[in-house]
Amino acid sequence: MTAATIPPDDPARALLHVKPDDGNLPHLSIAGGTYTILVSGKQSAGRYCLFEMRVPPGGGPPPHRHDFEEMFTVLDGAVEFTFRSEKTLARAGETVNIPANAPHNFRNVSDQPARLLCMCTPSAQDEYFLRVGDLVASNTAPPPALTPEEQEERKQRAARLAPEYRTELLTP
Template sequence: MVRPREGERIVLGTTRMRVLEDGTRTEHRLAVTESVLAPHTPGPPQHRHARHDEGFYVLSGTVRFTVGEDVCDATAGTFVLVPPGAPHTFANTTGQPAVLLSLFTPDLYVQYFRDLRDTIAERRTPSPQGHLRTMSRYATEPATGLAEGAGR
């Protein structure tokens, strides 16, 4: 059980994340995070994961998802599932915060968020090559030739 003020906190720029399950209690089959996206948070460039599914449930606000060439403004109560290999990104293009519950099967990607947090905490900006190396440790790569952001 993770109560409201519990869970590991990860701050990534304008996104505040709370790790509800990092995989340690599920034999690494599942990880769950809650993220608050500040207004006008651009989100990551489109990318694809080779080894894990990623699910997003919008708890409040509106989140713009781009999966391949498809763009959808998802409101509270919407669930988006991104299977391995599907290029995707998301953003909060509105003036209000948005809250997402994210599921990762298996738990692989939670450590990526920790690595990114640690890089930011050390006041280092990873080079594009360094960022690609970090992503590749978690079976993730940029999706090239597609819409770069969800903020359009």
């Protein structure tokens, strides 16, 4: 076996130190929760993106699949993951990895808000969320009060943009 050559250091890439109270982080209201982009694809040279997700009781995205890996670490609460139609419960401190292309979704099954870290690799999900979510002031800000028409518009926008971000929504 021949040893791989490691490319030289790229001095154009800087250390990234993210602090949760950084007022410059984008916070997005998506599917009733608040997702904060901690590391964007631009910051990781497209290798991954990292989110903090705050999901209210009963909240979570509809069933979907995409051609990239997605890993979740539950920080607070209990989250039920449905993976290829089978359910598993993940609690604080536990990690769940969703392989690319597999149908899945998750739901906060506790009576308290859940908090997760989510990493997608390679990146692009951050760009999708920026286009489908609503910016909010902080990671604890309430979601905007949307009319039924505005809620429907968000769903239609998410469905329309999904293929551009290698995602398929699995709801009718």
